[in-house]
Amino acid sequence: MPTVIISPASDSVVLSATQTWLEKAVIGLNLCPFANSVHVKKQIRYAVSDAENARDLHSDLLRELTFLLNTDPEAVETTLLIHPGVLTDFLDFNDFLDVADALLEELNADGILQIASFHPDYQFAGSTPDDIENYTNRSPYPTLHLIREESIDRAVDAFDDTDDIYHKNMETLNKMGLDGWRKLFTEK
Numbered sequence: 001m002p003t004v005i006i007s008p009a010s011d012s013v014v015l016s017a018t019q020t021w022l023e024k025a026v027i028g029l030n031l032c033p034f035a036n037s038v039h040v041k042k043q044i045r046y047a048v049s050d051a052e053n054a055r056d057l058h059s060d061l062l063r064e065l066t067f068l069l070n071t072d073p074e075a076v077e078t079t080l081l082i083h084p085g086v087l088t089d090f091l092d093f094n095d096f097l098d099v100a101d102a103l104l105e106e107l108n109a110d111g112i113l114q115i116a117s118f119h120p121d122y123q124f125a126g127s128t129p130d131d132i133e134n135y136t137n138r139s140p141y142p143t144l145h146l147i148r149e150e151s152i153d154r155a156v157d158a159f160d161d162t163d164d165i166y167h168k169n170m171e172t173l174n175k176m177g178l179d180g181w182r183k184l185f186t187e188k
Contacts, residue, residue: 014048014084017140022080024184029176031136031169034155043077051086054096061100061144065107068146079146087142090121100144114152116145132173135181 022044027036038044047064051057064081087093097117104110118139127134156162173181 011084014082014141015046018046018080018082018143020185021140025135025181028184029169029172031172033165034151038077038151041077043073043075045076045079047079047081049081049083049086051083053086054092054099057083057086057096058099058103061103062107064146065103065109065113068113068148069107069109073148073151077148077151081144081146082139082141083143084141088120090119090123093117093119093142112149114147114149116147118143118145130178132176132178132181133170135173135178136169 022035022039026032027039045064045067047060049057049060051060060083061081064079068076068079087096094117097115100115101110104113104115118137119142120138120140121129122137122139123129123134124131124137176184
């Protein structure tokens with residue numbers, strides 16, 4: 001069973017929407033070929049934060065990074081820190097990533113853990129808001145994905161060319177378009 005932390009102020013809808021996104025988009029479309037194995041092994045920790053400001057989110061991030069550093073990877077390989085009440089503006093979220101990276105350095109965890117970012121309004125530099133490519137990093141709620149570097153190294157070693165992942169993702173999303181993306185979440 002995956003580890004699930006739901007704060008009293010959060011709604012189970014947040015968790016359900018995130019798990020649906022992971023299963024239908026990330027795994028279902030194979031946007032991250034590394035995600036299925038940890039999902040099947042139930043090694044994903046879902047932490048729903050009730051933070052309403054960046055300071056409280058920083059505290060939650062510190063707790064989750066510390067937890068991951070002190071936990072056997074066989075039990076918990078990765079953490080999704082979902083924070084629906086803070087950093088809902090993408091630019092604010094993007095600015096917070098510098099704070100998150102600084103926290104990794106403070107914990108001497110740079111090179112041990114890394115943080116990937118997902119947001120409902122994710123936008124790559126040089127793209128327009130509706131470009132389908134942005135959807136590779138669009139999640140239902142702002143989410144910080146805490147990943148073990150060793151996991152990434154093992155996954156990369158298993159693939160001939162990880163650059164192909166990006167290109168396949170773009171091809172998949174361009175074929176399905178925005179209508180296909182929306183339909184993905186309306187079908188049961």
